[in-house]
Amino acid sequence: MTSCPINLVWLRNDLRLHDHPIIQPLAAQGECPGLAVVFILPRHWQEPDQQGQTRLGLAKTRFLRACLIDVQRSLYDQNIRLNLLYGDPVELLQRWYSEQPFHLHTASAQAPEEAAWLEQITAFAPVSTYATQTLFHSEQLQPLLNDTAWPASYTAFSRWLEQHQRLADIATPLPPPLLRARPHEAPFRAAVQWPDHQLHHIPTWSGRVPVSSFHGGEDAGMRHLSRYLWRDNAIRHYKDSRNQLGGSGFASQLSPWLAWGALSVRRVWADIQHWESNNPDHEHSGWLKKELLWREYFHWTLRLKGAAVFRNTSPQSFDETRWQAWCNARTGYPVIDAGLRELIHTGYSANRMRQWLASFFIHQLGLDWRMGAAFFEQHLIDFDVASNWGNWAYIAGSGQDPRGGRFFQLNQQLERYDPQLTHLQQWLPELGTPTLPQVLQHQSGKRLLPNWLAPLPPVNPVE
Ligand SMILES: Cc1cc2nc3c(=O)[nH]c(=O)nc-3n(C[C@H](O)[C@H](O)[C@H](O)COP(=O)(O)OP(=O)(O)OC[C@H]3O[C@@H](n4cnc5c(N)ncnc54)[C@H](O)[C@@H]3O)c2cc1C
Structure with a gap:
């Protein structure tokens, strides 16, 4: 020794x-x-x-x-x-x-x-x-970091940050180091065994998985950030496009690198501010910063509340048929099955789709939200324990700021966010080319499409 x-x-x-x-x-x-x-x-x-x-x-x-x-x-x-x-x-x-x-x-x-x-x-x-992992150090949030003072809502959290001028206090990101220390190696080997995905059940699909724009690593993350802000200047329409289901630059798509820490959130924040110093209109960039503060809110909530975040307070039953339909992306709701395929095959989906999936899982399939959160945990390339479990708890109405959960009416959402059925047809080509009213009728069980499964009856009435 x-x-x-x-x-x-x-x-x-x-x-x-x-x-x-x-x-x-x-x-x-x-x-x-x-x-x-x-x-x-x-x-x-x-x-x-x-x-x-x-x-x-x-x-x-x-x-x-x-x-x-x-x-x-x-x-x-x-x-x-x-x-x-x-x-x-x-x-x-x-x-x-x-x-x-x-x-x-x-x-x-x-x-x-x-x-x-x-x-x-x-x-x-x-x-x-x-x-x-966070924008702030615990000292900067100290007055809030106890069970009684912690804000019960994101809004109260962001108000506190503003009132106490904490946003001006975010540390400047450090430059990459020049390592001069004497290197050491582990005194033994414990070789990594990666999962053999041949053994995993991945639902088959005849469609083509789009080439992923996500490549792991700091280098790829830095390039993505710079492309998003400077080359494509896509931040300039963030607030208007962030609710789309996809498309080039519709949202920042920084989450996978942020989740693994390949990009520092302070670095992202500083780069957005740099962009702002060159652009007078901060409406869209401000909204993106707001989303980063949501991330911050979930991170500190988890630290403070611990195991309580993973608890389910309402009684739950398990239904194997419903669960299998979900895992195989065969629930009979085209919008959900398309979203599940995308999630399973790419490891990413837009925030709006995540909300639909979670709401559907909890309120229409009636399954325990923690199983849905664990399903996301398995697949998401941007899996982040605080944001994932926090968002699921929020939609289930189990977490902070509980207003009894969030329910998304799928037909209304589809009409609003994918009226051309672009996302649907990309991920569910078996559907052929139905019209929007035909898909809506299928999803409400009124008139079924010939080439997709009948929707599972919801546990709660949806209309
Ligand atoms: C059920 C559910 C599960 C989720 N699981 C995760 C997860 O495991 N990891 C994860 O990073 N995000 C999660 N989110 C939040 C959000 O969907 C993703 O952060 C976002 O879709 C990632 O895409 P983006 O980088 O283009 O986001 P943008 O819209 O460009 O937002 C920029 C960044 O802000 C943060 N952010 C945005 N929205 C949220 C939010 N609602 N909560 C917390 N942070 C947010 C992310 O770091 C994101 O990269 C989840 C949302 C839901 C509804």
Whole structure:
């Protein structure tokens, strides 16, 4: 055992080098302590839950792997190896510590699972935590961070930020580091085993999956950000187009990189502000910043409320037929089946579609919203524990700001957001070319289309 403890950086949802509040300051330190960087793929992410769902669907796994390859390359350029381990994080770190003591540096916990890891690790090693995922540090929100003071709604949260001028206080993003520390490697190997997706059930579909514009990694994320803001200037219509179901630049589509921390949210914020300094009209950019604050709100809510966010307060029953129809994108509602296919095959869907899917799952299929949230967790390339579970709880009426949930009337929504049936036909080509009224009639069970399944009867009347 070497006596001089090294600095061990445990990367989790902060797979980048720019604006990295852990790596940047450590980079400046000299020879001893040395520096090691690790990412651990938890084994249990691949263990199926009661319904056979894991946390690593195909598209999500691809995105994560690309993020890891990218950060591995950036570290390698600076003579540091990314140690990629597989197993139980606490066990692995304990084993490492017994052979080479370290001071662990890692992101602060978001979910209770991570908080439990950090608590266990603290019992045998010094641990420092950092705000790598959020716009704010906990000190900046301190007066709010207790159960009684935490705002019950997003609106109250954003009002508080304004009143206390916190938006002017967001830290300037740090530049990428120049690493000079002595590199260390894990004293053992625990090779990553990636899921074999041949074994996973992915509903078949004869259509062509569009080439994904999402490629994991900091480099691809930076290029996407710059294209969105500067080359395409698509931010200039954000507020008007953000509710669409797709289309080039309809929304920022930054979420996958933000979720894995391949892009720092402070960097995104700073770049939007830079854009604003060159453009007098801030209506659309302001709305995009507002969405980033929604993300912030969900992140801090989860930290504060912990396990309560994952609880379902209303009684639920399980219906295998309905659940299977959902998993196979065969519910009989064209708009839902199209959305599910897109989600499963690409790992992404627009916010509006996510709202329809969640509302349908909860209020029309009558299934436990937590199963729907876990389904999203498996597939979304931008899975973010706080935003995903927070949004599901919000639509279910289980979370903060409960107004008894949010219900989206599918026919009205379709008429409003996809009247040309563009999204529907892209993802459900079997439908042929029905008219909008024909699809509406099918979805309300009045007159069925010949080439799609009859809709499952809703558990609650919808009209
Ligand atoms: C049921 C449900 C589940 C969701 N699960 C996730 C998830 O796992 N990960 C995730 O990042 N977002 C999630 N969202 C929020 C939102 O749908 C996505 O952030 C957004 O669609 C991503 O696309 P975008 O980057 O183009 O968003 P934009 O409209 O361009 O917004 C910019 C950024 O703001 C943040 N943001 C926007 N809307 C929300 C929101 N409602 N809640 C929290 N943050 C938001 C995201 O970081 C997003 O990248 C979910 C929404 C619903 C209704």
